[in-house]
Amino acid sequence: MGQKILAIDDETLILDLVKIALETEGYEVVTAERGSVGLDKAFAEKFDLILLDFTMPDISGFEACRRLKTNPATSNIPIMVLTAKVSDEDLRKIMETGAIDYMTKPFDPLQLGDRVKDILKKQS
């Protein structure tokens, strides 16, 4: 379908995982290993979806999410959160940031594609 997805995660292995999983489903995937780098890219290019790891060292997931949502250029882009946290409390907090969906790690990359598809369908 040619839609562009931005994946931000501090672990390269997971970035590659995501890239392979989504590229084999026909998406264009741009990766960023650091929150700051990811945000720069988000503001510079036009993406259809952003995959955001919540547990990153330099910028916290909350902060990144906030910045994306408050910037008019990126506020409409759906954000899906990848997180290792599973407690209700934490998930609730995450969803309050404005993310549209989440997947807990470890996740099945094959299912990732389906979820991404659902989200993009809803957007259009």
Next chain:
Amino acid sequence: MSGSEERYTQIFNSISQAVFTLDLEGNIQEVNDALTNLTGYKQEDLRGKTFTEVVAGEYLGLIQLILRKTLDGKTISKGDMQIIKADKNRLWAEISTSALRDPEKKVVGQVCILRDISVQKSKEEEIKGSERFLSHLVDNGIDAVYVYDAKGKIDFFSKGGEKLLGWRSEEIMGQNFEMLIAPEALNKLKGQLSSRRADEHRTYQTVLVSKGGRRIDAVQKVIPISREKNSLETCSIVTNITAQQKLQGEITAMNEKLNGLIRLGKMISSRTNLEEILNFIVGSVTTFARVDIAVLRLLSDDKKQLMLRTCFGADKTVVPGVLNLEGSLTNKALEEARVISVGDVTEESALSKVECDVGQNVTSMLAVPLIARKEGKGILYLYTREYCQFTRQQIDLAFAFVNQAAIAIESAMLYNREQDTINKLRDLDQAKSDFLSMVSHELRSPLTSIKGYTSLILGGRVGEVNEKQRKFLEIVATQSNHLTKLISDLLDLSRIESGKLVLKQDKISLKGTTDLIAERFKLQFDAKNLTFNMNIGEGPLEVRGDEERILQVISNVMSNAIKFTPEGGSVSIKIYEENNNVEFHCTDTGIGLKKGTLENVFSEFYQADSSATRQVGGAGLGLAIVKKIVEAHGGKVWAESEGVNAGTTIALRMPAAKDEEKTAEGEEKS
């Protein structure tokens, strides 16, 4: 007898006074009728007798004196004496004598007149008697009596007054009675007296002052008195009530002290700030013990110094902060756990300078040791500016307060330790939480890669996979799933254990939950061809708790049943209410449990039979989590089994939800 002699005899016998004559030797010559009437003697009996024979013995000296005096011819002597009458009774008589002369003017004897003064004498005795009585009263029964005239001038001051007030009667007479009243009490008394009518009997309480300036609390009864005809004076009868006042004062003071101590006790037990308590103590002890300054010093950690903690009546910035124990007198107080009293600090050479330095001049000092748990922990110093001999009461009072101080300090210390422990536990908890978070993340990331890449390969995204590769990779996938579940459960268990469980109090239907879980496990039931039954009792069958967690419980129990039941078996659920509890029983026809190992099934990682459990992929933490959650909800879990291969029942019982409970959040105690 000649005519004139007869005449004189007539006159003599007509005189109403008793008259008789004596010769120079004192013998009775002539007596008149009045005399014989008075004395009862016959003339013949008296004539020739010595007069002294009829005079009572005590007056012999007097009569002889009187008779001698008249013999010189010039004087008339008088005297009171007692005569012995013919009936042997005594008669009070006044005798007056004068010289009897012959025609040549030579003294030849005496003429004596005897006047009966018996009535007068008895009256005199009466008066003397009552005077003696009153005098006795005045001197002994009352503390003081004084009488003053309309102008306030004292004209009577009793012996008691002299004793009480130190003034001699002579010094006081003629002075204004106001000088006996203490100046500070005078105005009030004058005001009270001014509203008293002159004839009223009134009682007033006032303060008198002695010659030396000593104050005497007294009650005065003020009454009108008339000692002489036509004179109206005021009499004040004084009772010294200093002793009562003192007692009253002591009782009041004691009450105040008791109240002070009670209040202090309350402060301590209500955990009032230690600073406030110690300040209250030094303030109270100063007031109640009637001293000027109180200084509290506590032993330093190295036990070599006494550090200033708080003081009252002195400037804290001026009092030395540190007192070295070595070379100090109060070291003894600490070591021997006794009180040290110094009358004059300037004269006590054993005292170090610091010990009596409070920024002002003091004379007396009392050092009271503060003992806690048989150890000296500090000293309370009490100082007075004027010389003071510390009384038993003062020392006892100081001890009472010092003991409270010891209790307060110990209490505060324990409380602080408690707080420290609580803080440490909190920190520990936080550290654990952080650790869990980190572990969670660290373990999940690699697992994501393992699962992820395996999944990609198995999904054919990076090329074809042959049969063998597929089989091997599926093993990797299953095991990494298992690992994931294990990590999840481990973190769960840890979180539940450390009390991070937020216990909601929602009403949860066990039936509803079971239906839900049964739905979820449908595939698994079918995969092993297991039959599923539900036996539901009457009633709402609701419990109060956290829905998420209850779901977890039922899910874990059912999953366990499914895991350990071979193909073709069955899983039956029974839910019912009994004795205000809801019971949930899950019975399977599986591998059962060995007798005696029924509790163990709820332990972490328990393996009843290695071979069996290995086959199903490990025991895991499922039931351990179930136990923790159910117990956190106030319930109980247990296992039942007839033996190996006889199936197992996992049962749980929880209090039924009552309608009146409100939603609450609580932290589980770890």
